[in-house]
Amino acid sequence: MNHENDQDDLAFARKAAQALRHSETIDSETAAKLALARKRALAAANTPSAQLRSMWPVAAVTAAAIVAVLVLQPERNSALNPAVADASGVDTLDLLTDDMSPAFYRDLEFYQWLAQERPNA
Amino acid sequence: MNPSHPELEAFLTGAERRALRMAQIVTQDRDEALDIVQDAMVQLARKYAQHPPQEWPPLFYRIVENKIRDWRRRQMVRNRIFFWRAPNVAVEDEEVSENQPDQQATGADLLQRDQAMHQLEAALRKLPNRQREVFDLRIWQGLSVEETALAMGCSEGSVKTHLFRALATLRADLKGVWP
Incomplete structure (x- = not known):
């Protein structure tokens, strides 16, 4: 039909x-x-x-x-x-993609200070 | 950019007569129909001349149908305002065609065909806008369902629904005149 x-x-x-x-x-x-x-x-x-x-x-x-x-x-x-980006110049992408441990980033400011204090070390 | 637009000219030359006839069936006035077609051609050229030529048919007929619909709306408003006047039913001219068809057809045949055509035109005028548009585009112009949907700004499913209803209405109206 x-x-x-x-x-x-x-x-x-x-x-x-x-x-x-x-x-x-x-x-x-x-x-x-x-x-x-x-x-x-x-x-x-x-x-x-x-x-x-x-x-x-x-x-x-x-x-x-x-x-x-x-x-x-x-x-x-x-x-x-x-x-x-945080004050140290590390952005979120770095945190997610590299192999460094979280403890490294926690102490990053200390390492930067240390480098400034002992430039010849 | 080619300022002479030979492809556009060829398209318009091929499309203008059909568009005029579509407009004339609704307006029943050749000058009104000519205005509609001229406006549509100018609009197509101004807005879409740079588009690929295969896009022109749905765009052009979309513009034509929109202008026919606008004309219908204006007429309705005019008829409401000037309700005491007779509706605008122009007497159709007996046109002297450039290429007279079927010279060998008998007078009775021609008369019968003429009457059948007048009845078809009247039935088309009675259709709701969307149904008449889908009939014009899909059946008369022969656009695909996809192109018709593009021209009407609706889904392919709506095109099929409108067409089904249009054909049912037309066949019921023209029973005994058309198969």
């Missing part, structure tokens, strides 16, 4: 589409008006605003690249977000 309905719908749709396409004929006056409209549209494609719009993707990529550089630059990152 459903299959029959689908077939009938399809047959109707085909016939209707064919008839509608067949009816797309126009007189010469309308054809001239359409040609004029098309000309205006093509002129609009060359307006500065249309051309500027076409440059938006390039501008967006450039802006994204600048933002990426600003965010990912290590020194700036530390400066902009002090929570990421």
Whole structure:
């Protein structure tokens, strides 16, 4: 039943589409008006605003690249977000990725002080 | 960037007559339909000339259908304000086509076909906007379900639902005239 309905719908749709396409004929006056409209549209494609719009993707990529550089630059990152780095200059990434024991980082300030006190040691 | 846009010109040349016919069926006025098509062509050229050509059909018909819908809304408001006036039912011109179809068809055949077409147009006008749009795009223009969904700004499932309802309504309305 459903299959029959689908077939009938399809047959109707085909016939209707064919008839509608067949009816797309126009007189010469309308054809001239359409040609004029098309000309205006093509002129609009060359307006500065249309051309500027076409440059938006390039501008967006450039802006994204600048933002990426600003965010990912290590020194700036530390400066902009002090929570990421502590006073000793060790950032979270170091703590997570190297093999040093946590005790080393706990005493890091002591080692730094020691190095300053005994530069020739 | 090519300022002459030959591809866009070819696309518009191929699409303008169908768009005009779609608009004319709803407006029943050739000048109103021409305004709709011209606005749609300008909008497509201004906003999407730099897009890949394969994106133009759904974009163009989306603009056309939006403009037809806007026209319908304006007409409804106008009819409410000027309710004492007769509704805007323009007498359709008997157009002299450039390429007269089926020269060998008999007068009776042509009359019957003409009446069937008028009934189809009237049935299309009676459809809710979304159902008429899906019929225009999917059946008449032959866009894929995906392209139709893109043009209508809805899901592919909605396209199928609207189309199912549109076909059921049209077939019920045109029973005895169309298969």
